[in-house]
Amino acid sequence: MVPALRLVAVSKRFPGARTDAVADLSLDMPEGTVTALVGPSGCGKTTTLRMINRLVEPTSGSIDLFGTDIRQLDVHELRRRTGYVIQQAGLFPHRTVAANIATVPQLLGWDKQRVRERVDQLVGLVGLDPELLGRYPAELSGGQQQRVGVARALAADPPLLLMDEPYSAVDPIVRAHLQDELLDLQRRVRKTIVLVTHDIDEALKLADQIAVLNIGGVLEQFATPDELLRAPASPFVEQFLGRERALRRLALQPVGTGPIGPVPEVVEGLPTVTTGAPLREALDAIVAWGVEQVVVVGDDGSPVGGLDLLTITERIGNAPSRRDTA
Amino acid sequence: MSGALAQFGQYVTDHHHWDGPRGIPHRTVEHLRLSVTAMVAAAAVALPLGAWLGHVRRGGVVVQWLVNIGRAVPSLAILAILFPLSLRYGFGLGFWPTVPALVVLAIPPMFANAYAGVRGVDPATVEAARGMGLRPAQVLSRVEVPTALPLILTGVRVATLQVIATATLSAYVGFNGLGSFINEGFRQQDDAKLLTGAVAVATVALTVDALFVLLVRRATPWRMASARPSRKGTT
Ligand SMILES: Nc1ncnc2c1ncn2[C@@H]1O[C@H](COP(=O)(O)OP(=O)(O)OP(=O)(O)O)[C@@H](O)[C@H]1O
Ligand SMILES: [Mg+2]
Numbered sequence: 193m194v195p196a197l198r199l200v201a202v203s204k205r206f207p208g209a210r211t212d213a214v215a216d217l218s219l220d221m222p223e224g225t226v227t228a229l230v231g232p233s234g235c236g237k238t239t240t241l242r243m244i245n246r247l248v249e250p251t252s253g254s255i256d257l258f259g260t261d262i263r264q265l266d267v268h269e270l271r272r273r274t275g276y277v278i279q280q281a282g283l284f285p286h287r288t289v290a291a292n293i294a295t296v297p298q299l300l301g302w303d304k305q306r307v308r309e310r311v312d313q314l315v316g317l318v319g320l321d322p323e324l325l326g327r328y329p330a331e332l333s334g335g336q337q338q339r340v341g342v343a344r345a346l347a348a349d350p351p352l353l354l355m356d357e358p359y360s361a362v363d364p365i366v367r368a369h370l371q372d373e374l375l376d377l378q379r380r381v382r383k384t385i386v387l388v389t390h391d392i393d394e395a396l397k398l399a400d401q402i403a404v405l406n407i408g409g410v411l412e413q414f415a416t417p418d419e420l421l422r423a424p425a426s427p428f429v430e431q432f433l434g435r436e437r438a439l440r441r442l443a444l445q446p447v448g449t450g451p452i453g454p455v456p457e458v459v460e461g462l463p464t465v466t467t468g469a470p471l472r473e474a475l476d477a478i479v480a481w482g483v484e485q486v487v488v489v490g491d492d493g494s495p496v497g498g499l500d501l502l503t504i505t506e507r508i509g510n511a512p513s514r515r516d517t518a
Numbered sequence: 519m520s521g522a523l524a525q526f527g528q529y530v531t532d533h534h535h536w537d538g539p540r541g542i543p544h545r546t547v548e549h550l551r552l553s554v555t556a557m558v559a560a561a562a563v564a565l566p567l568g569a570w571l572g573h574v575r576r577g578g579v580v581v582q583w584l585v586n587i588g589r590a591v592p593s594l595a596i597l598a599i600l601f602p603l604s605l606r607y608g609f610g611l612g613f614w615p616t617v618p619a620l621v622v623l624a625i626p627p628m629f630a631n632a633y634a635g636v637r638g639v640d641p642a643t644v645e646a647a648r649g650m651g652l653r654p655a656q657v658l659s660r661v662e663v664p665t666a667l668p669l670i671l672t673g674v675r676v677a678t679l680q681v682i683a684t685a686t687l688s689a690y691v692g693f694n695g696l697g698s699f700i701n702e703g704f705r706q707q708d709d710a711k712l713l714t715g716a717v718a719v720a721t722v723a724l725t726v727d728a729l730f731v732l733l734v735r736r737a738t739p740w741r742m743a744s745a746r747p748s749r750k751g752t753t
Contacts (some may be wrong), residue, residue: 245649271651282646286664286740296650328740344650354649 194259196223196352196384197244202253204239204409213239214409216253221401223258223351224382228395228402230432236409237388241354244386245274257352272296275345275353275383279361281337283329289340290325296348314343317380319373335366342374346381356388371397392433396421396444404429417444422509441508442472450507452488452497464489467496471507474499525710526717535714539694542718549695549722552613552688553681556620560677563621564628565670572636572666573658581633588626593619593684601691612693616685623684624677631673635666668738675730682723686715696722 198221204214214236221227229237242248244255246267255262262270283292290311297307315322318339329337338358345353359367371394378385389395395402396417404412404420406428413425421437421444424430433440448467456462463477464487477486478501485500529535536542571577596619604615639662647661663670686697699715702708735742 247645247648268651268653271649274649276646276649278642278646278649280640280642282640282642282644284643284647284661284665285640286667286738288740295652299651299656330740341646 193222194256195220196225196258197221197227197386198256199240199244200254200256202240202243202250202255204236204243204248205251211408212236212251214243214250217405217409217411218253219403219411219414221384221386223384225400226378226385226387226398228387228389228399229405230389230392230395230402231405231412232407232432233390235405235407237390237405238356239409240405241356241386241388244352244354245271245276272299272348273350273352275342275350277338277341277345277353277355277358279357281329281334281341283337283340283344285329287328288325289320289327289329289332292329292340293343293347295344300348310347311343314346317346317377318343333366334362335370338362338370339373342377346383349381351384353383353385355385357390358387359394360389360391367394374398393440396440404432438508439472439475442475442504443470445471445507447471447474447488447499451503452499453485453503454498455495456485456487456498459487459495462487462498464495465499466491471499471504475501475504478504522709522713526713529710529714530717540698542699542714545694545696545698546718546722548693549682549685549697549719552616552693552695553620553678553685555613556617556681556685557624557674557678559617560621560624560681561628561674564625564677565632565674568629568632569636569658569663569666569670572633572638573654573662575637577633578637581630585626585630588622588629591622593623593687594690596622597687597691604691612688612691615691616688616693619687620681620685624681627676627680628670628673631669631676632666635669635673636662638669639665668734668741671730671734671737675727675734678726678730679723682726683719686719 197219199217199219202214202217203212205212217236217240219227229240231237239248243250244262246262257265257270283289284295287295293311293314294307297310302310311325312322314320315325320336320339320343324332324336324340329340332340338361341358345355359370362370375398387395387398399417401414401416402420403414406412412432413420413429415423415425418441420429421433421441424433424437446467447465447469462483462485463481465474465477466489468491474486474488478484478499485498487495488497488499490496530542534541538544568581571581597615600615600618604610609615636658643661643665644657647657652660685695686700688695689697689701696715696718699711699718701715703710703712703715
């Protein structure tokens with residue numbers, strides 16, 4: 193199947209620069225997935241994103257959107273069909289929240305009724321209080337501004353959404369909230385999302401696949417979060433991921449998505465975890481209760497299996513490197 | 519001083535001074551006609567140019583240079599140069615020789631503020647606008663200019679006040695505006711007349727300024743928003 197977005201050997205060197213900002217980058221992003229671009233400051237994450245909506249033109253290589261080279265599209269058309277969310281939200285200070293959200297539909301010439309209905313719909317989608325629609329951006333908190341930014345980007349229902357560190361300017365509690373909302377939103381609208389972040393935990397939480405970039409825009413590894421944690425391709429990736437990779441892999445894997453043992457003979461006095469909970473919760477319960485295994489229960493609370501330490505260990509396989517998890 | 523004030527009181531309450539082409543109303547209207555003409559011409563040059571240079575984010579040094587030159591040129595000198603030329607080429611006395619002098623006066627503050635206003639728009643706002651597919655002209659007209667409007671209007675306001683005050687010079691080249699009270703009062707050593715001119719100019723200037731404040735408030739309701747932080751939410 194043709195990926196929603198395909199980067200083929202894309203390089204960018206800014207005029208006057210002695211090194212590439214992005215070097216020979218090839219990535220396939222399947223439709224409906226979240227791809228995170230992570231890496232240290234200056235590694236070309238933003239530049240990569242801006243090449244996708246042609247705010248920056250690559251020096252070489254090509255970018256295909258649903259099989260069409262984006263250079264063949266009208267640049268303004270391309271941008272109107274691509275949602276763009278940036279760190280500082282970039283809301284228009286002189287327009288109300290409703291007018292901000294309506295920007296692209298208005299550019300596309302939708303009639304008033306349709307725009308209004310869409311705005312109401314989006315407010316629900318991003319979890320915004322409808323009361324805020326008449327306010328100006330200066331009257332909103334950072335988190336609310338970010339939600340408006342996302343609503344505005346989604347307004348014309350673009351298949352592709354580009355997000356550049358959308359949550360790095362809000363405090364951790366609000367950030368976690370917004371991340372959960374994005375996951376929830378993604379379950380409902382299934383966009384192809386490219387997310388730039390330098391927060392590896394955000395990438396692990398939100399992304400289906402992660403591209404780790406190094407300075408000079410060199411791709412170090414492109415893999416699923418689990419794969420990345422299990423087998424970092426280079427010391428750079430390993431260091432970037434940080435410690436406790438096994439525990440973080442457990443946090444990514446729900447109990448119900450892999451093999452579990454039989455229901456224990458005696459379930460009395462054993463802790464329970466649901467099939468939707470991450471494996472890490474099962475491990476936590478085993479350690480906290482000082483027991484051999486936990487009872488896995490379904491949504492209705494009835495036991496469906498058991499999990500012991502060995503099963504959990506097998507579930508995440510043998511990490512090739514045990515240096516920093518020991 | 520109290521004598522002068524009493525004379526002034528007598529002067530302005532005399533209905534003869536409110537009638538005919540030499541009366542206060544007629545000269546006020548003429549004064550405004552001259553000021554408005556100069557302001558429109560100056561704005562037509564200064565605002566688009568300043569906004570456009572701010573949009574392309576270029577020419578900072580040149581802008582500063584032009585503005586400084588414009589500010590340094592004495593209006594009276596321009597008037598003195600243009601007056602004979604105007605006569606020779608048939609533009610006559612009064613109105614036309616004064617307009618360019620006022621235009622040169624009005625351009626720097628409007629130009630400088632339009633430039634600074636547009637150039638100073640938050641880059642994130644412009645980035646978002648471009649990223650959403652607004653064309654360059656749309657970015658300028660729908661985002662940069664409205665966002666820069668408070669500063670742009672401040673420039674217009676400053677220029678207007680300077681023009682209204684300086685338009686009094688037109689009396690030296692025979693224009694029948696409020697400056698004529700000052701000119702005649704000075705020559706005839708009539709303090710009441712002189713004071714009438716000064717007070718009338720000040721009144722016009724203050725009135726126009728007050729109208730501007732109202733206009734700015736109506737044109738930029740969103741500016742009030744930042745002054746109401748209590749409405750901010752928490753998430
Ligand atoms: N418009 C530009 N002109 C010249 N150089 C640029 C431009 N934009 C980015 N660069 C350079 O390209 C490199 C990559 O920048 P980029 O903004 O893509 O990094 P980033 O990964 O997004 O970093 P950060 O995490 O700090 O946002 C940097 O060296 C930067 O200085
Ligand atoms: Mg960046």
